[in-house]
Amino acid sequence: MDLSFSLYLPIAGNSVNVLVILGLGGAVGLLSGVFGVGGGFLMTPLLMMFGIPPTVAAASDSNQIVGASTSGTFAHFRMGNVDFKMGSLLLIGGIAGGSVGVQIIKVLRQLGNADFLISITYVLMLGFVGGYMFLESLQSMRASSKTQAESKSKPESTYARVIRSMPFQMDFPRSGIRVSVLMPLVLGTMVGVLSAIMGVGGGFIMVPVMVYMLRMPMHVVVGTSLFQILFTCINVTIMQASQNHTVDFVLALLLLLASSVGAQVGAKLGKKLGGEQLKILLASLVLLVMVKMLYDLLARPDVLLAYMGGH
């Protein structure tokens, strides 16, 4: 019955059900439009479940994210939610950080136990970021419902003073902030290092960094994050295709058609939600991923051998 929906993917070396792949793409695209994350953390393991080899799943997914984040960036751009200036600076930092991260991985592998460090960093990072975001947005949701005027009289924090005293201050009118040029460059580099080490796109770390360290408004964060992810994934896709031959374009095309639609719907959905609601939902998602990772670490795998590649 489902014979007519099956499609053979030559690079993945397996056949898939087109409807399943479209469904996956749509769902992950929706998340990416709402939260400004690439969704690789979800897509890659799901594709592996459907018989796609890990290396092909990861590479084709980055190809897919190119389409979805183009669509998402476009949607957010029309709503005035993309800070190109900030995004470009973060991107420059991210690319530099990515190359540093790759070198760090090499050294770690030589020292041994690299995978252990990576897994632990991942879980701690997700737990910390998710937990902090969750509590913070919960607090501010409560606070705003009680008293709205209180926030104005807050004393300036040490962090804010340090940021203000940094050199090369620059205006970012789209985000409505004024920070030193060094901030996005340094933070971008740090996220780049981390995402190269952990083998993920970095949306998950970049979004909280923009919210809490650059203090950008949540809606601009989502659009700017997608803009940045777009370029990161273009780079990854071309590298993977030319060096490892692991990009399955048919798979990516199916995913991206569905996820671009999902991203559009997601962007509109996100607009309807408040910034705090967005944050708390994203925090829950981050915590969910962390629990899943922790479970994978603690539960005995069914088979004690695994194919190379993947996250």
Add this chain to the structure above:
Amino acid sequence: MIAYFLRFACVALLLGLGMAGPALAGEPISLVSSPSNILMDATYDGTTLQVSGEVPAGSEVALRLVGAPEALHLREKGKVFGALWMNIGTLEFQNVPKIYLVAASKGFEELGAAGASLRIEGLRDTITQGHVSTTQGLDAMYELLRLKVQDGLYAESAQKIGLSEDKGGTRSFTTNLSVPSALSPGQYTLEAVALRNGDVLGTTSVPVRAQLIGLPAWLSHMAFDNGLLYGILATAIAVLSGLAIGMVFQSKGAH
């Protein structure tokens, strides 16, 4: 470089198969597969080979589709600090067939030593492991075979082959052999083994070639021989599709 090596490997395989062709031991064994080659187009989703032939009277038969021995590098998972499961090393195996599908006319345990050696576990004799596992006492070969069985690439099915009554000095057999969708293009060998009283009476084999055709063939050629162009095209199409879908939604929103 890799392409040259692959070509060389294909030629070597073809030569090897050519020599293994006809039946051994003078016993009349024949084997026909329909289709004789597997064509993998965009709608390929695994296939069924109709296999038939003849074996000497009074014998049982086993069939196996084996192919493309390759080196396999796998990650070994083990416990770190007594609690956390993670990758603790890599293991290398040589001579691992990509596919191993075996069927028999009787239960394998009824076919004696010869039958046992045809089972998936029998691959322990031909697959070699590069070095010992990091975890002491891990039966890595067992894990490898389980991984392949889970992927549907290794399978055994007993009592699946229909045998007719003896007629003259022979009896005929027929069966359907299902080939998984995760088949790689390449050269495979379909082999019939005639067994009697736990001994192998004779074998014969035919080559089965799995080949990409149509869109998959073109894409595979692009991806492997023109990787950079393929990558650039893939991203360009992704960007254009993303924009196009964005436009569609914009025009919808305007109404």
